[in-house]
């Protein structure tokens with residue numbers, strides 16, 4: 001079982017500064033009482049999630065212009081609304097089956113299809129290494145499936161098997177034993193407030209993927225192994241279906257530059273699920289400059305402003 005670790009703080013990181021605010025190291029104005037374990041109605045939960053994202057975005061903006069006074073008052077507001085604990089509680093309620101369910105079931109379905117369509121229909125004889133970034137609990141479909149050996153991290157750990165860690169501060173692996181066959185970023189990228197920080201997060205995933213063949217790969221046929229190493233990315237659907245600055249084509253171009261190729265996709269009323277196979281690293285070299293600015297791909301007054309940028 002993974003050890004829960006309190007991270008040393010790096011004052012220079014915007015993500016970490018945000019995290020520090022959300023963890024409550026800034027001025028705390030009571031309302032821990034809000035962080036109980038009772039379930040939330042879906043409307044209250046949605047409002048809470050939306051407000052948390054808005055405050056977090058304002059916090060990142062204040063921090064990026066070194067406006068400490070505003071940042072502190074936003075931190076206080078986040079805490080007054082129950083902090084990251086209350087936000088996570090609302091997210092757990094959102095995972096409730098009646099409200100869209102556990103997104104990792106989609107990954108398990110894709111994996112099952114690949115096994116069924118492979119020549120010998122065997123499950124891999126070795127568990128695949130999965131890094132779950134933004135893990136809310138140790139008992140989602142991936143964890144229950146027995147197909148994966150799961151390493152879970154989150155800014156705020158809700159369980160001893162989840163390490164408290166900012167993915168952006170996780171040390172870059174130096175050996176294959178520290179790399180993964182698959183990384184899950186389910187409803188995490190949209191948690192990151194600034195477009196360039198989202199690009200940084202996507203770029204960073206490529207450092208954690210293992211490209212050496214899986215054990216027994218040859219006997220399993222290609223349908224399973226063609227999916228790995230990969231990134232399981234889940235976003236609220238409007239991030240790509242109704243954004244002024246991002247659509248699926250633009251995302252595919254950005255991901256292509258990072259060496260990713262889209263191998264599975266599912267669009268539901270609320271979410272978009274994608275599995276990106278990491279084909280190679282070489283393609284990323286210098287090409288992300290094309291995406292260093294926001295570019296309007298979908299004009300219109302009713303659009304949202306979700307964007308991803310690369311420095």
Ligand SMILES: C[S@@+](CC[C@H](N)C(=O)[O-])C[C@H]1O[C@@H](n2cnc3c(N)ncnc32)[C@H](O)[C@@H]1O
Nearest residue numbers: 091134154155156165166167168186187188191
């Ligand atoms: C909406 S919840 C999603 C949880 C779950 N993956 C799901 O699909 O329902 C987002 C989670 O991502 C975590 N998170 C956001 N940025 C992170 C980062 N840089 N490193 C680790 N966890 C992060 C947050 O703390 C939060 O618990």
